[in-house]
Amino acid sequence: MTKIVYKHIHLENSHTLAVYKSAGGYQALEKALTLSGDDIIDEVKRSGIRGRGGAGFPAGLKWSFIPKDDRAKYLVCNADEGEPGTCKDRDILRYVPHQLIEGMIIAGYAVRAERGYIYIRGEFYREAERVQAAIDEAYAAGYLGDNVMGRGVRFDLAVHRGGGAYVCGEETGLIESLEGKKGQPRLKPPFPANIGLYGGPTVINNVETLTSVPDIILNGGAWYSSLGVDKSTGTKVFAVSGHVNKPGNYEVELGIPLKVLLEEYAGGIRGGWDNLKGVIPGGASSPVLTKTVCETVTMDYDAISKAGSMLGSGAVIVLDRSVCIVRAIARLSRFYRHESCGQCSPCREGTGWLSQIMQRIEQGKGVREDIDLLLSVAGNIQGKTICALGDAAAMPVVGAIRAFREEFEYHVEHGRCMVA
Amino acid sequence: MSELQKSSSGVPPRFSEEAMRQVEVIFQRYPADRRESAVMPVLHLAQREFGGWLSQEALDYVATIVGMPPIRVYEVATFYTMYNLKPVGKYHIQVCTNISCWLCDSDSIAQALRNKLQLSFGESSSDGRFTLSEVECLGACINAPMLQINDDYYENLTPAKVSEIIDQLP
Numbered sequence: 001m002t003k004i005v006y007k008h009i010h011l012e013n014s015h016t017l018a019v020y021k022s023a024g025g026y027q028a029l030e031k032a033l034t035l036s037g038d039d040i041i042d043e044v045k046r047s048g049i050r051g052r053g054g055a056g057f058p059a060g061l062k063w064s065f066i067p068k069d070d071r072a073k074y075l076v077c078n079a080d081e082g083e084p085g086t087c088k089d090r091d092i093l094r095y096v097p098h099q100l101i102e103g104m105i106i107a108g109y110a111v112r113a114e115r116g117y118i119y120i121r122g123e124f125y126r127e128a129e130r131v132q133a134a135i136d137e138a139y140a141a142g143y144l145g146d147n148v149m150g151r152g153v154r155f156d157l158a159v160h161r162g163g164g165a166y167v168c169g170e171e172t173g174l175i176e177s178l179e180g181k182k183g184q185p186r187l188k189p190p191f192p193a194n195i196g197l198y199g200g201p202t203v204i205n206n207v208e209t210l211t212s213v214p215d216i217i218l219n220g221g222a223w224y225s226s227l228g229v230d231k232s233t234g235t236k237v238f239a240v241s242g243h244v245n246k247p248g249n250y251e252v253e254l255g256i257p258l259k260v261l262l263e264e265y266a267g268g269i270r271g272g273w274d275n276l277k278g279v280i281p282g283g284a285s286s287p288v289l290t291k292t293v294c295e296t297v298t299m300d301y302d303a304i305s306k307a308g309s310m311l312g313s314g315a316v317i318v319l320d321r322s323v324c325i326v327r328a329i330a331r332l333s334r335f336y337r338h339e340s341c342g343q344c345s346p347c348r349e350g351t352g353w354l355s356q357i358m359q360r361i362e363q364g365k366g367v368r369e370d371i372d373l374l375l376s377v378a379g380n381i382q383g384k385t386i387c388a389l390g391d392a393a394a395m396p397v398v399g400a401i402r403a404f405r406e407e408f409e410y411h412v413e414h415g416r417c418m419v420a
Numbered sequence: 421m422s423e424l425q426k427s428s429s430g431v432p433p434r435f436s437e438e439a440m441r442q443v444e445v446i447f448q449r450y451p452a453d454r455r456e457s458a459v460m461p462v463l464h465l466a467q468r469e470f471g472g473w474l475s476q477e478a479l480d481y482v483a484t485i486v487g488m489p490p491i492r493v494y495e496v497a498t499f500y501t502m503y504n505l506k507p508v509g510k511y512h513i514q515v516c517t518n519i520s521c522w523l524c525d526s527d528s529i530a531q532a533l534r535n536k537l538q539l540s541f542g543e544s545s546s547d548g549r550f551t552l553s554e555v556e557c558l559g560a561c562i563n564a565p566m567l568q569i570n571d572d573y574y575e576n577l578t579p580a581k582v583s584e585i586i587d588q589l590p
Contacts, residue, residue, distance in 0.1 A: 072451075084518045084557035115451075122464070122502045123558050125571040158449035163460055163500025166556065180456035180488070182499040198454055241520035241561040248562050284519060284557075315561065317519055331522055335556050341499075 002227055004235050005211040006251040009095040015130055017137040020098040026143060028214035032106040033151045035217075040110035044213065046221025048233035053078055053169070053206030054283065054312045056301050060221075065193035066111040066201045073113040074197040076178065076204045077104055079120040079131075080162050080169040083283035084335060085315030088237040088249050089207035093120065093127040096211065097134035103213035105148060105155050111203050114154045119174050122162040132159050166339035170387045171204040173341065184343045185387035208237060229255030232300030236314050240266040243275075243320035255300045262294075262318065270320050277321045278403065282312025284332050285392030287399020288325070309399065324417040325404045329396055330358035336393030347390035350381035354397055361408060364415030371401060371408050424494065425506050427475035434481070439469050443485060459486050459496055463503055472512065473504035501555075509544045509551035511589055513537075514568045517554050520561035529565045530554065532579035536586055 013019045045060030081089040120128045138144045146154045165183045167173045172186035196202025216224045225233040232254040241247050246267030269276045278288045287309045297307050304311045337355040342348045360366045378394035410418040450457040483490040497503045517526045544551040560566045563575030
């Protein structure tokens with residue numbers, strides 16, 4: 001199967017400029033600099049690539065929103081990989097940082113941004129070191145700086161490390177953080193494309209999205225869109241974790257059946273396919289899919305959405321039949337409570353209530369009404385906050401009750417779990 | 421907001437010459453009129469320079485370096501979990517217990533650490549060697565269960581491996 005973002009990671013010293021160049025690196029940049037910015041944006045539009053961070057917004061369209069005015073523009077790479085279950089970008093940062101850097105220089109040139117930042121979650125200290133070393137190499141080789149490849153184009157790039165706040169993965173929270181503030185998301189509109197970092201037009205893309213750009217430029221948008229399926233083009237890395245025999249990051253074409261991903265790539269379910277209970281298909285915030293759905297669903301944006309969940313970041317978390325669904329979701333609710341930034345009351349208060357109620361049901365102290373109370377609290381969060389963290393907290397709870405209501409009922413009626 | 425703790429030494433914190441050179445490198449990453457962007461990296465640097473945590477004096481010092489009102493530095497330092505506002509051990513052991521690690525039995529890893537170190541989550545050993553913390557997802561889910569000690573990740577753990585790792589720390 002065609003690989004794009006991981007195609008070089010098997011090479012020894014793949015993180016170095018020498019190896020990346022010998023594998024064809026920076027040829028896309030050379031080509032891009034002969035094109036106009038608009039040509040590049042059109043090519044990315046043609047590819048159909050959608051944002052790989054979770055929201056799935058078409059990247060080319062996002063770039064085209066950058067106004068052609070005289071204000072300083074910025075390109076930001078979101079490497080604040082923090083959605084539980086997600087660890088796909090980490091391997092790009094530590095194994096192929098130059099491919100990301102090349103994608104960023106091309107993107108910066110296309111939208112006329114002369115300055116870029118890679119916002120890396122703070123805990124990825126070693127990964128940030130790797131990226132910084134690659135940036136230093138790229139400056140020394142003339143790929144970065146005030147005269148990129150001698151073509152008179154300017155692009156400066158720097159690493160900015162986060163400080164351990166999930167909410168900074170939200171793009172405006174990230175911008176606030178980059179400006180030296182608490183990472184509390186901004187009201188939108190205005191969108192970052194108009195008023196972003198330092199008030200300037202700003203493109204924010206996920207690591208995987210930007211790392212796909214060199215191949216889109218080299219091989220063309222039409223080539224990219226021939227991979228995957230309609231409206232979910234190209235390849236995607238799925239981080240498969242939990243109860244599979246071979247957990248790992250697997251780059252495959254979008255549209256692959258979930259069952260194939262789990263059985264043929266991830267080594268199968270621990271204890272066999274029939275031991276599968278459910279799959280959280282796109283990171284902690286995406287509603288859990290039952291085994292029945294997992295039998296047939298394909299891994300693309302529309303199919304997963306139709307199944308009532310989200311492709312999200314592509315973090316596939318596999319639960320076998322030993323898992324207490326109430327306990328699993330209670331753990332996630334605790335996470336969202338901890339990570340709520342506190343600025344919107346529905347999220348600040350609601351995530352606390354969700355966590356408390358989930359915890360008391362899990363501990364066998366819940367009452368029957370608690371199940372509907374969870375749905376009510378979730379309903380009072382969803383759509384009522386500045387950013388999507390509140391929705392992210394509500395969706396797994398609502399999804400789990402929808403799919404496994406009998407387990408919640410068993411917990412409140414018997415004061416214990418039905419599986420353990 | 422968590423309480424800020426005063427330094428016990430009474431000696432005002434100061435960056436070494438080498439650290440000041442690093443501060444200059446940090447400033448160069450941001451536009452000249454956007455120095456406040458440097459507050460997070462300078463706080464990270466201060467934490468490394470000043471023994472792994474940030475006293476109120478250290479935050480005040482960072483405020484003078486970056487040119488921000490101290491209250492704005494306090495806001496940032498208290499918002500992000502990686503800034504330690506009280507002393508931590510020489511080895512800060514952070515165990516992930518979020519979903520992917522939990523599915524792969526992080527409970528046994530946490531238990532092994534509690535037994536080995538005789539510490540609960542949030543506690544430090546009296547000799548100043550260890551602090552044990554429970555943390556949220558660290559983004560190494562395919563290699564669960566895992567933990568972080570200072571700058572490094574330790575992955576695909578078993579209770580026996582954890583014990584070995586602790587024994588081998590210098």
